[in-house]
Amino acid sequence: MEAAVADGFDASTDLTATLRRAADTSALVVIAVPMPAVGSILEAVAEHAPEVALTDVVSIKAEVAAAVAAHGLSRRFVGGHPMAGTAESGWTAGTADLFRDAVWVVTVDDGTDPEVWRQVADLALDCGSVVVPAESREHDAAVARVSHLPHLLAEALALSGAGGGDLALGLAAGSFRDGTRVAATAPALVDAMCEGNAEALLVALDETLEVLRTAREQLADRSTSELTRAGHAARTRYEQRRRDPIVGTQPGDEGWIAAFREAGRRGGVWTR
Amino acid sequence: MEAAVADGFDASTDLTATLRRAADTSALVVIAVPMPAVGSILEAVAEHAPEVALTDVVSIKAEVAAAVAAHGLSRRFVGGHPMAGTAESGWTAGTADLFRDAVWVVTVDDGTDPEVWRQVADLALDCGSVVVPAESREHDAAVARVSHLPHLLAEALALSGAGGGDLALGLAAGSFRDGTRVAATAPALVDAMCEGNAEALLVALDETLEVLRTAREQLADRSTSELTRAGHAARTRYEQRRRDPIVGTQPGDEGWIAAFREAGRRGGVWTR
Incomplete structure (x- = not known):
């Protein structure tokens, strides 16, 4: 003040x-x-x-x-x-x-x-x-996907990098820097956003966990092409909105x- | 040429x-x-x-x-x-x-x-x-965490956004834009990186799936603070490397x- x-x-x-x-x-x-x-x-x-x-x-x-x-x-x-x-x-x-x-x-x-x-x-x-x-509920479902889920994924990615020690953090380039940027947000602010929208965020997180579990099985068979093609199409749709x-x-x-x-x-x- | x-x-x-x-x-x-x-x-x-x-x-x-x-x-x-x-x-x-x-x-x-x-x-x-x-294997384990996993998470995040339709994509701000940036990479390039490093990437992905599953259970109890605090500390360690x-x-x-x-x-x- x-x-x-x-x-x-x-x-x-x-x-x-x-x-x-x-x-x-x-x-x-x-x-x-x-x-x-x-x-x-x-x-x-x-x-x-x-x-x-x-x-x-x-x-x-x-x-x-x-x-x-x-x-x-x-x-x-x-x-x-x-x-x-x-x-x-x-x-x-x-x-x-x-x-x-x-x-x-x-x-x-x-x-x-x-x-x-x-x-x-x-x-x-x-x-x-x-x-x-x-409408308020439609807003909440949408931001769970494009605003709250990005925070949870950024936190998880930051943890994965730190789990690799100073070598991994030293090798981190643009994809890690951008993918973890919002993990620098004050934790209490992220908690307030995510916990307040828990119901919609659980729907989005469950959907993403399923996507990643499927990707995990395909990766074990040495293929990521289903995920990368779908993800690329989704990002293109975003860029062309x-x-x-x-x-x-x-x-x-x-x-x-x-x-x-x-x-x-x-x-x-x-x-x- | x-x-x-x-x-x-x-x-x-x-x-x-x-x-x-x-x-x-x-x-x-x-x-x-x-x-x-x-x-x-x-x-x-x-x-x-x-x-x-x-x-x-x-x-x-x-x-x-x-x-x-x-x-x-x-x-x-x-x-x-x-x-x-x-x-x-x-x-x-x-x-x-x-x-x-x-x-x-x-x-x-x-x-x-x-x-x-x-x-x-x-x-x-x-x-x-x-x-x-x-050493080559240590490099591969490190880049699985900071370079290949970011791509898989970016693809999954892009899919979640597109799943919310034009409203969600229209509400996407910096966290979604940065979190999905590398999903714009040509899928074949991402496949070559990830499939070629599948063994190390599976380790990193399994660890992250476990982090997200734990976060999902805590979110169902209306708390994200364990993840946000740990993620914030990890990002800080990255920034101070x-x-x-x-x-x-x-x-x-x-x-x-x-x-x-x-x-x-x-x-x-x-x-x-």
Whole structure:
């Protein structure tokens, strides 16, 4: 907080005063704490600013939405997840460009308020991000695959390298460096992400364990070609993914929630 | 070949003439073909240039050394493995800086000729690489962990992402991009590396499957902290690895082979 104030930002650790000020000025409140701390923040919001427009930047969405509902705050809440970050933590790890061209998921759950949805999407667009609409549970299943599983595999790969001692670590080149990069993330942050999305992550991990077990049997027969061909095709599909702007439907139009979900599933993005 | 000649290089597809010229000029011959093609090259070397100093740049070393021995060429052979490359193939994928600051393993197997060892080490140093001495089997066990296993995990991760469809691929950020980068490598190249080092890779893969199975059980109990802490410590050890110059022993000194192997195990590097 001191570092933020020193940089000229209007920051405070007085939560009550900050929430009352937000309520008085009809501000958009952004909850930016790890999942385990979300409940206590929601309690304060429910007490001091229950009518405020509310979003968050937690990396899992169904559990946040459930906590928001438990505090009676769903009506003015729209979940958010900017898919950006570094392995660093703290105020100094932030940069003005951190969210530029990043994907920022804005949830379209049943009953979403279209005006709050626009406010949250505008915040993401103002940061230079690309807005993807997704239902909370579908978001969680997707990020289990592309964000949480990568962390578990990176940790396991780092362990394998260290198990080979200084010779193995000394021979490590780009494939190991890149494959273990996110193992440098603070363990508590990874735990919060993975444990909070355990149900979806177990599905993804079980699927991958099965893929690796099959690969293991084939490797014992001196063949990896089934895995390498399929993996190469998957990586190519990733590299060739497109982002098509959503057209023809505006937030609040009849059926907009179903239309936005379906557009997000096909890789669609919201633009102004 | 045409591209190399067009760039002003003295290149030829006439293997016999090239090997005879190498024998006449006491050149160092570098075998730079995938493992499945090594045998036919060695056959030609044994026929046309059996006394030439010989090295290779294949990513596995014990199998190459065995093939060299089978062709009676061990006396003047020292294995090499420059740990550099890109996901691209072909002449145009090469750059003068490709090997700069890369690790280049130069093998120290029983009976290694110290003069050929110096020639091969000098080639690596001339390319700007860092020379690590290692026995062939120890090299293979190490690269299974830090070079071949990363490829298998990258392929599996790419498959998991694609399994989530366009939504998951659209939400993929840095952790997925970096974790799947090497899945863009031509499958045949990955197959040649992994299948040629299957024995050592099976050991590394079985160890990692066990790590992931344990992590799966702990995740089902909503905890990933054992894996994330161990993985973070392993990545930190990798980031803090040091390269100490080998001092006090020269190639050819009594006991130099054992001394160089032990130095390599501790992260030591050869310098001029």
